[in-house]
Amino acid sequence: MNLFEEISQLVKETLKVITKRPESFNRTSLEKITIEPPRLAAYGDMATNAALVLTSKNDSPRDLAQELAIKLTKDKRILKAAVAGPGFVNLKLSLDCWHHVLKAILSDGDNFGRSNFGAGKRVNIEFVSANPTGPLHVGHTRGAVFGDALGNLLSFAGYRVTREYYINDAGAQIEALARSVYFRYLQAIGKKVVVDDMDYPGEYLAPVGEALAQQYGDKWADQPEQVWLKEIGDYAGDIMMKKIQEDLASLGVKMDVFFSEKSLYGTGRIEAALKQLQEKGLIYEGILDPPKGKFIEDWERREQTLFKSTEHGDDVDRPLKKSDGTWTYFAPDIAYHFDKIARNFDILIDVLGADHGGYVKRMKAAVSALSDGKVSLDTKLIQLVRLQKNGRPFKMSKRAGSFVTLRDLIETVGAGVTRFVMLTRKNDAPLEFDFDKALEQSRDNPVFYVQYANARVVSIFRRAKEEGIPITDDMLRNADLSVLNHEMEIAVLRKLAEWPRAVEMAARSNEPHKIAFFLNELAGEFHRLWNLGSDDSNLRFIQPNDIPASQSKIALVRAVSIVISSGLGILGVTPLQEMR
RNA sequence: GGCCCCGUAGCUCAGCUGGAUAGAGCGACCGCCUCCUAAGCGGUAGGCCACAGGUUCGAAUCCUGUCGGGGUCGCCA
Known part of the structure; x- marks a missing residue:
C-alpha cells in the first residue's frame, strides 16, 4: 500500500484521457511529474506539478490544471481538487480514502512500507x-x-x-602492531624496556603481550625481528579482529x-x-x-x-x-x-x-x-564525530593511546542511543555527539522524543487491556473508522501514509538519516494529537463506555506503533516499552 | 596550487530527482495539567538561504566564479 503511488497512477491515467497532445507525453516529462505533500497543510493533502511539467511553451498551465482538477474529482478518493499558484493542482482526499489507508497499514503490519523499489538487485x-x-x-x-x-x-x-x-591485515600497520605487542611481551616477561616510540601505545595491547608470555615464555626474548614479526603480527591481528567483532556485536552490527x-x-x-x-x-x-x-x-x-x-x-x-x-x-x-x-x-x-x-x-x-x-x-x-561532554570537547588521539572507544559509548549511553544519535545527521556533515544531550529526556533529544511516543503508544495498549477493551489485530482491522474524522487524526494518518514514500526517498539517495527525521516528525504528530486529548476528551484514544469508538482510535495508535517499530528497526534501535 | 565536502534563524540542523508565503528543535517571550505519562503541547519573535553571475515559466536546490571553514594530495591505510 503506497498512497502516493496510487494517486500518482490516477493522475497519470487521467492525463492520458484528457490530453489533446499525446506527443508531448514523452517519458522524461512523465517522470518529472511529482505527487508530494504540499508545503503548507492548508493547501490540501497532496499536490501535483503535472500541468506545469506537461504544458508546452505557448499554452497556459492553468488551463490544463483546471481540466485535470475537474476530471480528478470524479474519482471517489478525491474530495476536492483545486488549481493554485502557477498551475499546481492541490488535492484533498476523502475521509474514506484515509480510512482505507489505515486499514491497509493494519493488514500490512510489519510489511507496510516495504517495497520492491530495489527489484532484488544485489548490493x-x-x-x-x-x-x-x-x-x-x-x-x-x-x-x-x-x-x-x-x-x-x-x-x-x-x-x-x-x-x-x-x-587490512597485510600492510605495514600489522608489522607496527607486532612491534608494539613485542614491547608488551618483553614487559610481561619482566624485561626492562623503554617505551617511548610505540606505534600503538594503548594499554589494550598489554594483555596481548601477557598472553604471549603465558604461551611462549621467554622464547622470543632475545630474538631478532624477523624471527617473530610475522607470527606475532598474525597472532595480535587475530585477537584485535575478535575484539572488533565483539564491539560490532555489542552495537548490533x-x-x-x-x-x-x-x-x-x-x-x-x-x-x-x-x-x-x-x-x-x-x-x-x-x-x-x-x-x-x-x-x-x-x-x-x-x-x-x-x-x-x-x-x-x-x-x-x-x-x-x-x-x-x-x-x-x-x-x-x-x-x-x-x-x-x-x-x-x-x-x-x-x-x-x-x-x-x-x-x-x-x-x-x-x-x-x-x-x-x-x-x-x-x-x-x-564525516568526523566531535565528542562533547559538559559542553567541553574532548580529543581522540590514537598515538597517545587515549581515545574514546565504541565500548565507551555503549557503556555510557547504550547501543540504541548511540545508533539513533549518529543517524540524526547526514553522513557528509560533521556530527556533534554530546554525551549529556544523548541521555537527556527532553524534546531536544530526538532519541528520547521518538521513544517517548512509542512508550505512550504502549501505555495506551496497556490501559485498553485494563479497561477491558479488546484490541486484537483482527478487531482493530474491522473497527468502524468513521469516528476518526478530526483534522489532527487525519494529520497523523497523512504522516503515516508518507512512510512508504519516505523509505523510497531514503533508499534512493542512500541516506538513512531521512528515516530518523521522519520518525521525529511522526512522533511530533502523535504527541500533538495526544495533547489535544486534554482539551477535548473526544480525542482521547480510550473512550470510557464506548468500546467501538475506542477500538477505532486505538487502530490509529496501532498504526503509529507499526511505523515507529519499522523505522526504529531500520535504524537498528529497539523500541522502548516505557520510559524510566 | 589540484581534488572532495561544507556555508540556511542567536545556536544545532532539515529542506525530497528545481515548484507556491524557506521549516524544526534549542535559547527568548506568552500560554495549557481535576483530564490516556506536562519527560508533553499551543502561540509570538527571529532569514539578502556566504557573495556575484548564468540556465529556467520558476533556483536554497542545477552550472560558473569569488570568499570563508574542513579534509586530502607517490614510497600511510
Missing part, C-alpha cells in the same frame, strides 16, 4: 574496514552505524544486501563477509586483477609529477607502475607499486573490488572515513574499468 556494502590494530573508536562507530542502517534500509526497500568488512587483504597476497589474485587492466591498456610504466603547491622533502623522480585512472575520470594516474617494489594499498584494493565484481553484485557501496575523500575517484575509476562500466560504485564519506 554490497563495505563498511568499518578498520585496521585490526586496536579497538573501534567513535569514528568507526559512526561508519558502522551508518553502514548497518543503510543495509537495513536497502533490504526494506527490496534490495538483496551483503554487509562486508575488508580486513553483524557482517555477512569478512574479507582478508592477506588472502590476496601470494595467491596471484592481485596480479590477476591487474592483468585485466593491463589487457585494457590501462597499466604503464611512467613518471608522476610531484603534487603542485605541496612541498615534499624527499621527492624523487622515479619511474613506477601506474594505473591510467585518468581514462575513467580521475585527475592523475595512480601508482600501484612502492619504491621498494611492494604493492601500494591501492593494488590489493583493486583486486578486492575485482573480487566483488566477480561475485555478481549490481551495486557496490563503500562507506569510508572523510579522510579517504582523495581515494574515491581512483577507486571508482578502477571499478568502472574492471566492470566495463556495468557495476556502479557509490562511496559514502562519513
Whole structure:
C-alpha cells in the first residue's frame, strides 16, 4: 500500500484521457511529474506539478490544471481538487480514502512500507574496514552505524544486501602492531624496556603481550625481528579482529563477509586483477609529477607502475607499486573490488572515513574499468564525530593511546542511543555527539522524543487491556473508522501514509538519516494529537463506555506503533516499552 | 596550487530527482495539567538561504566564479 503511488497512477491515467497532445507525453516529462505533500497543510493533502511539467511553451498551465482538477474529482478518493499558484493542482482526499489507508497499514503490519523499489538487485556494502590494530573508536562507530542502517534500509526497500568488512591485515600497520605487542611481551616477561616510540601505545595491547608470555615464555626474548614479526603480527591481528567483532556485536552490527587483504597476497589474485587492466591498456610504466603547491622533502623522480585512472575520470594516474617494489594499498584494493565484481553484485557501496575523500575517484575509476562500466560504485564519506561532554570537547588521539572507544559509548549511553544519535545527521556533515544531550529526556533529544511516543503508544495498549477493551489485530482491522474524522487524526494518518514514500526517498539517495527525521516528525504528530486529548476528551484514544469508538482510535495508535517499530528497526534501535 | 565536502534563524540542523508565503528543535517571550505519562503541547519573535553571475515559466536546490571553514594530495591505510 503506497498512497502516493496510487494517486500518482490516477493522475497519470487521467492525463492520458484528457490530453489533446499525446506527443508531448514523452517519458522524461512523465517522470518529472511529482505527487508530494504540499508545503503548507492548508493547501490540501497532496499536490501535483503535472500541468506545469506537461504544458508546452505557448499554452497556459492553468488551463490544463483546471481540466485535470475537474476530471480528478470524479474519482471517489478525491474530495476536492483545486488549481493554485502557477498551475499546481492541490488535492484533498476523502475521509474514506484515509480510512482505507489505515486499514491497509493494519493488514500490512510489519510489511507496510516495504517495497520492491530495489527489484532484488544485489548490493554490497563495505563498511568499518578498520585496521585490526586496536579497538573501534567513535569514528568507526559512526561508519558502522551508518553502514548497518543503510543495509537495513536497502533490504526494506527490496534490495538483496551483503554487509562486508575488508580486513587490512597485510600492510605495514600489522608489522607496527607486532612491534608494539613485542614491547608488551618483553614487559610481561619482566624485561626492562623503554617505551617511548610505540606505534600503538594503548594499554589494550598489554594483555596481548601477557598472553604471549603465558604461551611462549621467554622464547622470543632475545630474538631478532624477523624471527617473530610475522607470527606475532598474525597472532595480535587475530585477537584485535575478535575484539572488533565483539564491539560490532555489542552495537548490533553483524557482517555477512569478512574479507582478508592477506588472502590476496601470494595467491596471484592481485596480479590477476591487474592483468585485466593491463589487457585494457590501462597499466604503464611512467613518471608522476610531484603534487603542485605541496612541498615534499624527499621527492624523487622515479619511474613506477601506474594505473591510467585518468581514462575513467580521475585527475592523475595512480601508482600501484612502492619504491621498494611492494604493492601500494591501492593494488590489493583493486583486486578486492575485482573480487566483488566477480561475485555478481549490481551495486557496490563503500562507506569510508572523510579522510579517504582523495581515494574515491581512483577507486571508482578502477571499478568502472574492471566492470566495463556495468557495476556502479557509490562511496559514502562519513564525516568526523566531535565528542562533547559538559559542553567541553574532548580529543581522540590514537598515538597517545587515549581515545574514546565504541565500548565507551555503549557503556555510557547504550547501543540504541548511540545508533539513533549518529543517524540524526547526514553522513557528509560533521556530527556533534554530546554525551549529556544523548541521555537527556527532553524534546531536544530526538532519541528520547521518538521513544517517548512509542512508550505512550504502549501505555495506551496497556490501559485498553485494563479497561477491558479488546484490541486484537483482527478487531482493530474491522473497527468502524468513521469516528476518526478530526483534522489532527487525519494529520497523523497523512504522516503515516508518507512512510512508504519516505523509505523510497531514503533508499534512493542512500541516506538513512531521512528515516530518523521522519520518525521525529511522526512522533511530533502523535504527541500533538495526544495533547489535544486534554482539551477535548473526544480525542482521547480510550473512550470510557464506548468500546467501538475506542477500538477505532486505538487502530490509529496501532498504526503509529507499526511505523515507529519499522523505522526504529531500520535504524537498528529497539523500541522502548516505557520510559524510566 | 589540484581534488572532495561544507556555508540556511542567536545556536544545532532539515529542506525530497528545481515548484507556491524557506521549516524544526534549542535559547527568548506568552500560554495549557481535576483530564490516556506536562519527560508533553499551543502561540509570538527571529532569514539578502556566504557573495556575484548564468540556465529556467520558476533556483536554497542545477552550472560558473569569488570568499570563508574542513579534509586530502607517490614510497600511510
